[in-house]
Amino acid sequence: MPITIADVAARAKVSKTTVSRVLNGKGELDESTAARVRAVIDELGYVPSSRAVGLARGRTRVVGMLVPSLTWPWIGEVLQGAVDVLETERYGLLLFTCNRGEESMRQFGAQVSAKSFDGLLVIEPEGTLDYIATLHRRGLPVVLIDDRDQTSGEIPSVGTTNHDGAGSAARHLLEIGRTRPLVIAGPEQFGCTRQRLAGFASVFAEAGHPITEDRRLPGDFTVARGVAGVQAAIESGVEFDAVFAHNDLSAIGAMQALRDAGRRIPEDVAVVGFDDIPTAAHTQPPLTTVHQPLREMGEAAARTLLAHFEGTPLPNRPTVIPTTFTTRPSTTA
Structure with a gap:
């Protein structure tokens, strides 16, 4: 049978309350008594219930994290940053x-x-933002890792520069002489999609090369829609010398469709993605992409939550970690 706190108390000839105080470091205790209790704990190999100790301390020392799924390739990077x-x-x-x-x-x-955890990190599953906001208003500390750029500011969040990141992709394509890009967007309800469209289109418009409607294609962040978008553009006769996809999976699908159509990358069509997931460096050719600071976002969100546990108020404005740009052979031979 497992050793209980009552067994420790009986062997040390103290009350269960005294054993609990030793475990939790609470209350004034005679040092010799505390030492005797600790010796008995070691002798019996008693392991206290982490939940019971947490409740006694008023803290579980556990953080919850809510995500849509583990199948999206970039979620692992965010998760690793938080876990570190x-x-x-x-x-x-x-x-x-x-x-x-x-x-x-x-x-x-x-x-x-x-009350199984002290606070919550969230990569928002679609349709749950109102519920998460309600939990936050009721007192649960929440930090949103905002991949969609659509928060109202009510929930503390960590995000990145979607608009500027897309602008950097546009400037790169213009620098290498590409003036007719095809854009494969993300889901239209996401704020990050709107920001990436706006950031990319504004740079091309300022350069005198506005992006026409026939070169803006809807997408859903999947390889399949990347394939379908490029195939549809080719079949309809749209002329393009570059593809900017709103995520790397769509870009990988675009590259597949270009190869199937006999178009060379980057000689005929340059391709740029967004995210810089680990796979991006290993495509054929390796993918030029906007690097989202995914691991850094997870780290920053976790630090924000832990600082709050120690008394620092949660920030009332988003924490923004900028994107960077990673050039690979999908745009420069």
Whole structure:
């Protein structure tokens, strides 16, 4: 049978309350008594319930993290950044996904009600922002890792420069002489899609090469839509010498369709993505892309939450970590 706190108290000839105080470092205790209790704990190999200790301390030392799914390639980078910070500070992570829709959210809500974690990091599953905001208003510390650029500012967030990142892609294409880009967008309801469209289009317009409607294609951040977008453009006779995709997966799909159509990359068509997921460096040819600071965003969000636990107010404005630009052979032979 497992060793209990009652066993420790009986062997040390103290009360269970005294054992609890030793475990939690609370209250005035005679040092010889505390030493005797610690010796018995070591002798019996007693391991206290982390949940019980957390409740006694008023803190679980666990952070929750809610994400849509683990299938998106960039989520692992954000997650690793958060974990690096949490583990360094001896916090645990309780991870929730929305793979099963409403059932997943019910399970998540039960853990919120049980106060299983001290605060929450969120990569917003679509349609849950109002619920997350309600939890925050009710007192749950929340930091949003905002990949969609659509927050109202009510929830503290960490984001990046979608508009400027897309602008850097446009300037690069103009510098290498490409003036007729095809744009494969992200989901239109996402703020990041609007920001990337605006940042890219404004640079081309200022250079005297406005992007016409026939070269702006809807997308959904998948390889399949990247393939379909380029195929549709070729079949309809749209002339283009570059592709700017709103994420790397769409860019990879575009490259596949270009190869299938016999078009050389980058000689005939230069291709630029957005994210800089690990796969981007290993495509054929390697993909030029806007580097999102994914791991840094996870780190910053975790640090913000932990600082709040130590008394620092949550920020009332987004933390913005800028994008950078990574040039590879998909644009420069």
